[in-house]
Amino acid sequence: MTTDDTGPDIVAPAPTDAPADARPVDDAPTPESDAPGDGPDPDEPTPAAAPPAPAPAPAEMPDDAIRLAGLIRSHAERTGATRIIVGLTGGPGSGKSTTAARLLDEFTLAGERAAVVPMDGFHLAQRQLQAQGLADIKGAPETFDAEGYLALLHRLRTQRDEVVYAPAFDRTLEEPVAGSIAVAPDVRYVITEGNYLLHDVAPWPAVRAVLDAVWFLDPGEDIRINRLVRRHIQFGRTPNAALKRATTGVDAVNAELIAPTRQRADLVITS
Numbered sequence: 331m332t333t334d335d336t337g338p339d340i341v342a343p344a345p346t347d348a349p350a351d352a353r354p355v356d357d358a359p360t361p362e363s364d365a366p367g368d369g370p371d372p373d374e375p376t377p378a379a380a381p382p383a384p385a386p387a388p389a390e391m392p393d394d395a396i397r398l399a400g401l402i403r404s405h406a407e408r409t410g411a412t413r414i415i416v417g418l419t420g421g422p423g424s425g426k427s428t429t430a431a432r433l434l435d436e437f438t439l440a441g442e443r444a445a446v447v448p449m450d451g452f453h454l455a456q457r458q459l460q461a462q463g464l465a466d467i468k469g470a471p472e473t474f475d476a477e478g479y480l481a482l483l484h485r486l487r488t489q490r491d492e493v494v495y496a497p498a499f500d501r502t503l504e505e506p507v508a509g510s511i512a513v514a515p516d517v518r519y520v521i522t523e524g525n526y527l528l529h530d531v532a533p534w535p536a537v538r539a540v541l542d543a544v545w546f547l548d549p550g551e552d553i554r555i556n557r558l559v560r561r562h563i564q565f566g567r568t569p570n571a572a573l574k575r576a577t578t579g580v581d582a583v584n585a586e587l588i589a590p591t592r593q594r595a596d597l598v599i600t601s
Contacts, residue, residue, distance in 0.1 A: 423558030449524020451497030
């Protein structure tokens with residue numbers, strides 16, 4: 331297993347006989363723009379012709395979660411660390427939450443203690459976004475309490491004798507909810523996921539420094555956008571509004587910001 335000179339060692343290239351669903355950064359194809367954004371869209375007229383329904387995205391192989399969990403376990407065994415914190419990043423619709431949930435299931439089924447702590451729990455509340463004139467760009471880096479997220483990660487790294495509570499993000503409310511996730515002292519594996527874990531503007535580099543590794547999810551632009559459109563529709567947007575947000579709106583703008591961070595990842599997962 332190889333490592334980046336500046337990064338931790340949960341960065342194994344896929345074996346030559348393994349499917350090409352996870353590749354080290356140097357071997358991965360150049361990505362197209364990706365990125366996130368959450369929040370209400372301004373009212374807009376609905377065109378007469380609705381866009382075609384997005385094609386269903388192919389499901390990721392369950393073996394992926396097994397293999398990725400194995401990389402985390404191997405790192406823990408090599409280092410003897412009592413807690414490992416791994417970040418998942420990528421554009422909106424790239425599968426961060428799904429992959430985090432599958433890793434959690436894999437550890438739980440094996441009888442190992444794990445937790446998922448999303449960066450989205452540090453969205454500023456809607457009233458703050460409105461007060462600061464940021465509501466229309468919800469999901470951009472400045473619409474998160476990045477320092478609060480960094481402080482939580484430090485607590486997860488160092489405060490090992492009591493439960494640490496983390497916020498979650500409720501998509502039905504479009505609001506963060508404090509104290510939703512309890513990370514007990516015996517949790518060995520923490521998976522955190524979010525858009526800006528590899529962003530190079532302060533304080534995000536300090537976030538990266540707390541993590542053992544960061545993996546970038548890049549399923550391909552068509553799959554990512556299809557997933558994102560379906561998610562927006564699921565949470566109440568019209569098909570036209572969902573497509574516009576994903577392809578030309580705030581999601582697309584943020585995607586352009588996230589895409590270059592792929593080159594700083596310890597591992598690129600392309601399934």
